[in-house]
Amino acid sequence: MEFIPDFGKYSFYVWTCYGVSIAVLLAFTITTLRRNAQRPK
Amino acid sequence: MINFLANPMRFKKFANIVTPLFGLLAFFFISSGLYFGLFNSPEDQLQGHSVRIMYVHVPAVIIGMGAYAGMAIASLLAYIWRHPLSDELARALALPGAAFTALGLITGSLWGKTSWGTYWQWDGRMTSTLILLFLFIGYMAVWSSVDDKKRAARIAGLVAMVGSINLPIIKFSVDWWNTLHQTSSYSMPDAPGLPSSMALPLALMALGYTFFLGWVVLNTVLNSIADAQVQRKKPTVSTTKMEKL
Numbered sequence: 001m002e003f004i005p006d007f008g009k010y011s012f013y014v015w016t017c018y019g020v021s022i023a024v025l026l027a028f029t030i031t032t033l034r035r036n037a038q039r040p041k
Numbered sequence: 042m043i044n045f046l047a048n049p050m051r052f053k054k055f056a057n058i059v060t061p062l063f064g065l066l067a068f069f070f071i072s073s074g075l076y077f078g079l080f081n082s083p084e085d086q087l088q089g090h091s092v093r094i095m096y097v098h099v100p101a102v103i104i105g106m107g108a109y110a111g112m113a114i115a116s117l118l119a120y121i122w123r124h125p126l127s128d129e130l131a132r133a134l135a136l137p138g139a140a141f142t143a144l145g146l147i148t149g150s151l152w153g154k155t156s157w158g159t160y161w162q163w164d165g166r167m168t169s170t171l172i173l174l175f176l177f178i179g180y181m182a183v184w185s186s187v188d189d190k191k192r193a194a195r196i197a198g199l200v201a202m203v204g205s206i207n208l209p210i211i212k213f214s215v216d217w218w219n220t221l222h223q224t225s226s227y228s229m230p231d232a233p234g235l236p237s238s239m240a241l242p243l244a245l246m247a248l249g250y251t252f253f254l255g256w257v258v259l260n261t262v263l264n265s266i267a268d269a270q271v272q273r274k275k276p277t278v279s280t281t282k283m284e285k286l
Contacts, residue, residue, distance in 0.1 A: 005080060007090035013155050014093050017148040018079065021097040024144050025071065025253065028137060032260045039267045 047124050049266050056259045063256040070249030077242035085239075091155035092239070098152055100247040102145035102170065104254050106208055108138025109173060111258075112180065113205035116198035126262065128194040131201060132184060133261035137254055139177035146170060165214030169207055176204040 007014045046052045078096035085092035112134045119127035149167070150160045161167065180200050187193035235243065 007093070010089055010091040010093075010155055013151045014079075014090055017094045017097050017151050018075070020147055021101065021144060022075075024140055028140070028253075028257050032257055035264050036260055039264055040271060 047126065049126060049269075052126055053263065053266055056263050060256060060259040060263070063252045063259065067249050067252035067256050070245050070252060072249075074242050074245030074249050077245060082238050082242050083236075088156060091152060094148055094152040094155070095239075096242045096246050098145055098148035099243060100250045101141045101148060103247055104250045105138055105142030105145050105170075105173065106211060107251070108134045108141065108254060109177065109201070110205065110208060112138060112201045116201040119194060120198055120202070126266075128198070129262050129265045130258070131198065132194075133258045133265070134254075135177055135181050135184075137257050139174060139181070141250065141254070142170065142174045142177060146174065165218040166211060169211045169214055173204075173207055173211060176200065176207060180204075 046055060074096060078093055082093070082096075084090045112131045115124075115127045115131035115134070118124040119131065146167075149170075153162070154160050180197050183197040183200060184193050187196060
């Protein structure tokens, strides 16, 4: 797992921030795409 | 442009072209921003690697504030010109705006722990940003609690417009008061305080979040238009009742 950078003592904070951010983006993406699939043409 | 897009059918044609483009741009800019933010930018001399939190925190707050500004402007257009899609646009901005504001508060809290040794301080900027989140929640609560949708739109629109006074308070709080939060590191037209290796991921993420907000909001409005069309096509009297007459 050498491609995952090591941020030292800040690793927990940095990865938590990016993880939460990506989770929010994915949640909106999935919800929007599912809603679009239900949209009548 | 605004009057041109007031017609739902014309808006649909416009949005059907622009929305996939926004989605692609959002994906490109966010992917690039994440790559540069995590793998290809230097650590800060004082903050070390925690400076990387800036690349997700600052854009999130900018988009949260931008979404509220959009909500207030859309509400104003609905109030004054009775623009038919304005209420739908304002309503579509609320949830993603609240989410980005909450994201800004969470990431800012974690960054604060690394920089200031505390997750939270009741200083000007943090408190006013929390109030912004409450305003978003209040706006959505009005829509869901008032049954008459026209009345809900009027009340929610007032919340959006009056609450917009909070936006300059958030922006200038670091200049007006002695706050824990730092002042702006990057301002135009003065020379930027950030080196380009840090400004690049920040700019990429800000653009990515902007296009992402646009993609989500346009899709939400398109879904609202589709729902309204389905509602209009529904018969007002059931066919079985008609057959009995």
